[in-house]
Amino acid sequence: MVKKGQLKIQQMTFMLIAVTLFFILVGLFLLSISFSGIKESATELCEENALLLASKIANSPEFSCGESFGTTKTNCIDADKVIALIENSDEYKNFWGVSNIEIRKIYPEFSTEVLCKRENYPNCNVMRIFPEEEIEGVYVSNYALLCRKEYFKGLVGGGCDSEEIETVEEIIYDECELAKIMINYEYGKEC
Amino acid sequence: MVKNWFSLKSKIKMNRKAYLQFSFAWLFAIIVGAFILFLAIFFSAKLINTEQTIQDAKTGKEIGILLNPLEIGFESGKSNSITFPVETRIYNKCNNNGEFGRQIIQVSQKSFNKWSETEIDVGFSNKYIFSNGFAEGKKFYVFSKPFEFPFKIADLIYITSASEKYCFVNPPEEIEKELLFLDQENLIVKNCSEDDVKVCFSGTCDIRINLNTKQVIKEESSVSFNDDALMYAAIFSDENVYECHVKRLMKRLENLAILYNEKAIFLSLKGCNSNLDLLTLINLAQDFDNSQELNLISEIAEEIQEQNNLGECKLW
Numbered sequence: 001m002v003k004k005g006q007l008k009i010q011q012m013t014f015m016l017i018a019v020t021l022f023f024i025l026v027g028l029f030l031l032s033i034s035f036s037g038i039k040e041s042a043t044e045l046c047e048e049n050a051l052l053l054a055s056k057i058a059n060s061p062e063f064s065c066g067e068s069f070g071t072t073k074t075n076c077i078d079a080d081k082v083i084a085l086i087e088n089s090d091e092y093k094n095f096w097g098v099s100n101i102e103i104r105k106i107y108p109e110f111s112t113e114v115l116c117k118r119e120n121y122p123n124c125n126v127m128r129i130f131p132e133e134e135i136e137g138v139y140v141s142n143y144a145l146l147c148r149k150e151y152f153k154g155l156v157g158g159g160c161d162s163e164e165i166e167t168v169e170e171i172i173y174d175e176c177e178l179a180k181i182m183i184n185y186e187y188g189k190e191c
Numbered sequence: 192m193v194k195n196w197f198s199l200k201s202k203i204k205m206n207r208k209a210y211l212q213f214s215f216a217w218l219f220a221i222i223v224g225a226f227i228l229f230l231a232i233f234f235s236a237k238l239i240n241t242e243q244t245i246q247d248a249k250t251g252k253e254i255g256i257l258l259n260p261l262e263i264g265f266e267s268g269k270s271n272s273i274t275f276p277v278e279t280r281i282y283n284k285c286n287n288n289g290e291f292g293r294q295i296i297q298v299s300q301k302s303f304n305k306w307s308e309t310e311i312d313v314g315f316s317n318k319y320i321f322s323n324g325f326a327e328g329k330k331f332y333v334f335s336k337p338f339e340f341p342f343k344i345a346d347l348i349y350i351t352s353a354s355e356k357y358c359f360v361n362p363p364e365e366i367e368k369e370l371l372f373l374d375q376e377n378l379i380v381k382n383c384s385e386d387d388v389k390v391c392f393s394g395t396c397d398i399r400i401n402l403n404t405k406q407v408i409k410e411e412s413s414v415s416f417n418d419d420a421l422m423y424a425a426i427f428s429d430e431n432v433y434e435c436h437v438k439r440l441m442k443r444l445e446n447l448a449i450l451y452n453e454k455a456i457f458l459s460l461k462g463c464n465s466n467l468d469l470l471t472l473i474n475l476a477q478d479f480d481n482s483q484e485l486n487l488i489s490e491i492a493e494e495i496q497e498q499n500n501l502g503e504c505k506l507w
């Protein structure tokens with residue numbers, strides 16, 4: 001036969017277990033809310049990083065024109081240097097804290113997307129720094145000037161009305177095109 | 192009388208029984224209650240610690256991201272400030288491993304008069320921050336300078352606490368001009384006070400700079416520099432932080448030199464020769480051990496810079 005005192009203890013035990021479980025559940029609920037916030041703020045920080053990079057990366061030493069094309073230009077990308085960077089991109093993994101960087105020529109326009117490699121350069125329109133990486137996630141972009149050295153060998157001078165004699169000349173000149181630099185980052189990925 | 196005594200005794204016995212029954216229930220409730228309270232307090236404290244650690248890590252990452260414009264040279268030669276709502280310690284650590292090494296920031300903030308303990312490292316491969324092992328305060332000053340050796344390698348970022356004042360005693364004109372232009376409150380050129388860290392270019396001071404041998408001498412340490420950017424780096428940072436970042440800079444120099452070398456080969460096919468001895472620079476950067484070797488690389492870097500300036504096609 002259960003005594004009155006024992007019954008009270010049983011009641012109290014059940015009550016205490018119920019109260020404990022309640023608090024544990026509330027705690028778990030709060031924790032899950034708090035941790036979902038962490039992921040959100042991590043993504044926000046990645047976005048902020050990408051935004052700032054997009055506006056400035058063209059001036060970093062790996063991309064910038066420097067004085068190669070006359071005076072120092074801001075937001076000018078040296079395509080000849082970038083093609084070398086693409087070939088050595090393994091060393092630069094995680095260097096900028098973004099998933100990928102892409103430079104797209106926007107003028108003159110190309111009918112199709114042609115990824116730049118040493119073999120087809122400069123007859124291409126997309127320079128992807130990590131070409132083997134699949135592009136996922138979100139882009140942040142900014143406009144920049146994409147410059148390279150070009151070589152010309154041909155007849156110079158002469159003409160219908162001119163008495164000047166045509167000569168074969170070799171000229172190295174600067175070719176600059178309008179491009180868009182795109183910074184790719186992924187949600188929930190470390191940046 | 193005897194009867195009365197017996198009745199009193201039996202009453203006491205009864206009371207004792209009641210007292211025992213009541214006290215056991217309470218005792219049980221108190222023990223279990225205390226246990227629950229202990230668990231609640233324990234987990235709350237853990238949660239607060241976790242939240243503080245998250246906050247510290249977030250602040251560290253934010254500092255790094257906010258420094259992005261400085262890293263790419265837009266804000267070179269300008270002083271900026273970062274102000275925190277609470278007393279903060281910014282720990283500056285450096286790691287040499289990997290292709291470029293890593294700049295590590297740890298942040299600890301004061302809460303309830305106690306510094307938060309954080310072991311979360313926030314790392315960046317493309318930043319070079321020069322400061323003491325840790326800078327403490329609410330307000331921090333930040334400025335940057337480009338480091339070129341011979342081409343631009345990176346922008347060096349200098350962080351100092353507003354509470355730590357550096358007084359430059361009789362600096363050369365160029366440095367004085369630069370410091371005045373920076374207009375940073377904790378970098379003083381005239382009227383030093385006793386508490387300031389004194390930086391002098393001759394005589395004995397807290398920090399001595401020898402412009403002839405290109406050395407910065409502190410209490411027990413001496414490091415070498417080759418230009419103003421590295422001179423400021425040596426002034427504002429510990430020997431360990433300085434040497435580690437100089438090594439990281441040489442790693443970046445090596446990788447950039449490889450890019451320029453490939454660009455040179457590519458351009459030479461187009462008939463645009465540059466004839467720079469970049470391979471020697473790459474080898475020297477690869478074997479770089481400490482700042483004392485900067486002078487050796489400096490000579491070759493100067494030669495390469497001259498050749499680049501005179502070349503048909505400038506590589507940078």
